Amino acid sequence: MxxxxxxxxxxxxxxxxxxxxxxxxxxxGTGRTLQNLIDRIRDGRLEAEISVVISSRDGVPGIxxxxxxxxxxxxxxxxxxxxxxxYGEAIARELDVRGARLAVMAGxxxxxxxxxxWKGRVLNIHPALLPKYGGKGFYGRRVHExxxxxxxxxxxxxxxxxxxxxxxxxxxxxxxxxxxxGDTPESLAERVFxxxxxxxxxxxxxxxxxxxxxx
Ligand code: GRF
Numbered sequence: 001m002x003x004x005x006x007x008x009x010x011x012x013x014x015x016x017x018x019x020x021x022x023x024x025x026x027x028x029g030t031g032r033t034l035q036n037l038i039d040r041i042r043d044g045r046l047e048a049e050i051s052v053v054i055s056s057r058d059g060v061p062g063i064x065x066x067x068x069x070x071x072x073x074x075x076x077x078x079x080x081x082x083x084x085x086x087y088g089e090a091i092a093r094e095l096d097v098r099g100a101r102l103a104v105m106a107g108x109x110x111x112x113x114x115x116x117x118w119k120g121r122v123l124n125i126h127p128a129l130l131p132k133y134g135g136k137g138f139y140g141r142r143v144h145e146x147x148x149x150x151x152x153x154x155x156x157x158x159x160x161x162x163x164x165x166x167x168x169x170x171x172x173x174x175x176x177x178x179x180x181x182g183d184t185p186e187s188l189a190e191r192v193f194x195x196x197x198x199x200x201x202x203x204x205x206x207x208x209x210x211x212x213x214x215x
Pocket of ligand 1: 027028029030031032033034062105107108125126127140195196204
C-alpha cells in the first residue's frame, strides 16, 4: 500500500534524464572545449546533454566534432545579420527551439548580445584571470603573449556569466596555473587549457545541481 510520504513511482532513468542540464554550445573554431564536454558527458563525468552546437563559421573542425558525436548543429554567420542584437536574437531562438537551457560559449568569437530572457543562462570561459587580459581582441595566443610580456607569475582561466560586453559578467569560478620560467605562449596556453578542461565542467555541474546562479 502506498503512503503519502512515498515518492511517486518513476520509470527507470526518468529522473536522471529530467535533471540533466541541456546545453547549447557556441563555437567558432577548433572546438576543443566542445570536445572536452562531449567526452565528459560520454564517460559520465558530466551530468548534462548537448541540445545543439551553434557555430559562427561553417567548415570548422568544431562542427565536424559535433557531427561525429551525432549532435544537432546549426551555422549562424554574423555577417548575415544587421547588427549584434538581431544576431543575438537568432542565436537565442535557435537555442529555444532546440530546448537548450544553458548557453555555453566555447571559443565563440563574436559578441552574443542575448535578449533579456537569456540573462543568467549564458556562460563564457576565458583563458586568463579576468578582469585582466580580457575584452575584445584578447583571444587565443594574444592573451598568453600579453601575460608573458607583463611578467605575470600566474595565469589561469575564468568561467563567468556573460553579460553584453566581451569577457564581462559575474565570475563563477577561476583556476590558477603558474607561469614557469621559459614559458612560451604555446606552453602557457597548454597549461591554461588543461585547467579549462576541469573548470568548465565543474561550473556546469554546479549550475546543474542548483548550486550556482546569477541573481
Ligand atoms: C579557450 O581558450 C577558451 O578559453 C576560449 O576559446 C578557447 C577554446 O577554443 N574562449 P576551442 O574550443 O579550441 O575552439
